[in-house]
Amino acid sequence: MRDKLNIVFMGTPDFSVPCLHALAKSGHRVQAVFTQPDKPKGRGYKLIPTPVKAAAQAYGIPVYQPLSLRKGEDAARALETLQALQPDLIVVVAYGQILPVEVLELPAFGCVNIHASLLPKYRGAAPIQWCILNGETETGVTSMQMAQGLDTGDMLLAESLSIGEEETSGQLHDRLSELGAKVLLETVAGICQGTLTPVPQDDALSCYASMIRKDMSRIDFTKSAREIHNLIRGITGFAFLGGKRHKLLRSALSERTVDPALAGTIVDAKDLTIACGDGHCIRILELQAEGGKRLKTEDFLRGNSIENGMKFETEVL
Structure with missing residues (x-):
């Protein structure tokens, strides 16, 4: 001893x-x-x-x-x-x-x-x-x-x-x-x-x-809500809205269900609820627009004109 x-x-x-x-x-x-x-x-x-x-x-x-x-x-x-x-x-x-x-x-x-x-x-x-x-x-x-x-x-x-x-x-x-x-x-x-x-x-x-690669953070909204939620929690995701890259920093699973064909579409602009490929949704709690600051969703929405039907894309269109 x-x-x-x-x-x-x-x-x-x-x-x-x-x-x-x-x-x-x-x-x-x-x-x-x-x-x-x-x-x-x-x-x-x-x-x-x-x-x-x-x-x-x-x-x-x-x-x-x-x-x-x-x-x-x-x-x-x-x-x-x-x-x-x-x-x-x-x-x-x-x-x-x-x-x-x-x-x-x-x-x-x-x-x-x-x-x-x-x-x-x-x-x-x-x-x-x-x-x-x-x-x-x-x-x-x-x-x-x-x-x-x-x-x-x-x-x-x-x-x-x-x-x-x-x-x-x-x-x-x-x-x-x-x-x-x-x-x-x-x-x-x-x-x-x-x-x-x-x-x-x-x-x-x-x-x-294995080591995390930058390209792994790209969000494909045709995947399930839980997969996307876990990606955001695990390594921070990003997608494009209105041609600008947005980091999605925190999220929560939503109880709302929608048509899976709406994947990536904002279905509730009041709390930034997004449709996913399994018919379930996630809510974005914090995000950062390209060239901007990290913001809680309520602060982001006050400074940006976001409407139902707008869509988060995997690539710049």
């Missing part, structure tokens, strides 16, 4: 930050943080630190930002740094790089990953979005012992939560990131106490959550 561990943390985006906060406040020693290189943003292309880097600096934790852990001089220097640190454990949370076997085998307790799904379902880069796209009503966070495959390591702990009917991927992201911190602390405690029993994943139950 161990009371405290020396830990190297690897992560990059906002999702990773609650896990780093939890470790930094836990009494374990976070020796170093590895994160992706800073990226230029804005008109001046100013280099912006990753969210994890900013959090690490606030705690005074040394930060390393190798371009790669697998090849080149950066990888060699990173391995030398890790060998010098000799961490008991490496924690990986949405780092964005694949760890080579030399790194996986370096810590005494290996490398642990916090993944935003109930493995073996939704391995891969975009589990949160795909859960909503596929209409799942439950998801969660799994900690696993990392192996060379993509999210294929033995599972350590998992905790689930329900997905709301109108919950967006952004809202779910925030809840899962907090849950991830809780699961991580429980996992580290289990490692210290020697109480964890790794469980192999059943590959037959797995599915892959």
